[in-house]
Amino acid sequence: MAINFTVNGEKITTELNPLTRLIDFLRDELKLTGTKEGCGEGECGACAVFLDKKVVNSCLIPIALCEGKEIITIEGYTKTEKGKIVVQAFLDEGAVQCGFCTPGMVMSSEAILSSTKGKPTEDDVRKGLSGNLCRCTGYDHIVNAVLRASDAASKEGKNLWQ
Template identity: 55%
Template sequence: MSMIEFKLNGKPVAFDGNPLKRLLDVIRDDFGITGTKEGCGEGECGACSVLKDGKLVTSCIIPVGAVGGCEIITIEGLRDTPQGKCLVESFAEGGAVQCGFCIPGMVMAAEALLMNNPHPTEADIRLAISGNICRCTGYDLIVESILLASKKGEGLW
């Protein structure tokens, strides 16, 4: 067992356990933060996406031991920021939310994109969300919602 300290949604936390435990399981089971979902368990669907030091990662394939000293942001941590509020409102306004299972990961992918490119093209957005699978809404409404967020959130990113 090992003590792993990191920031989770801006707060210092410590996990005392197996450093090979998946970050996804630590976030959900040990810290009770459930917006991050498990879809495939293989890093292919994006439902478990979080930001690790500002970079989009799939938490289902990262051992918690790899995040010592890092900043992890989940959908819960993002949604209360001005950028997160803008993204969530834009997804709702654009009709990009149906079952909601993939949306936390899509929003995290959008945030990662807009942090680096606040004025993306449709092609930029499609590339940025290409690691996220949506089975309900379809990608056009998601792309349109991210374009809307980039316009509404002028100056946030």
């Protein structure tokens, strides 16, 4: 059974077992290794990707559910203007240490910024990141990075998340 979808704008067709996890397809078949597997149970957020503009844990998604969908990984997102702003904010705030959680945190940050139209409160950020685990940096730096990304876009005279 052919399964058709797009990944980072590229049309994909695969005939893998429909129960193959999306994370395994991304990492093993497409070599998009920015998406990390932490827990494999949807608890840590390291495997976060966008599936039709909604952040999901790719370790929980069978490839069959991707039929006709658009998937954006950390590799695709960081090439966008919004992605560059978020990544720079993470760097400026020291919100990256070992880096394992960073792709999921960045993807979740985009979801927070989009859902708040680029104007999140600290509470919005903390709630939005609640499904992501970090063992190194601590959450204050990450929260500050999301708020900085919002401020950076506003200072440039545009809000990319409206």
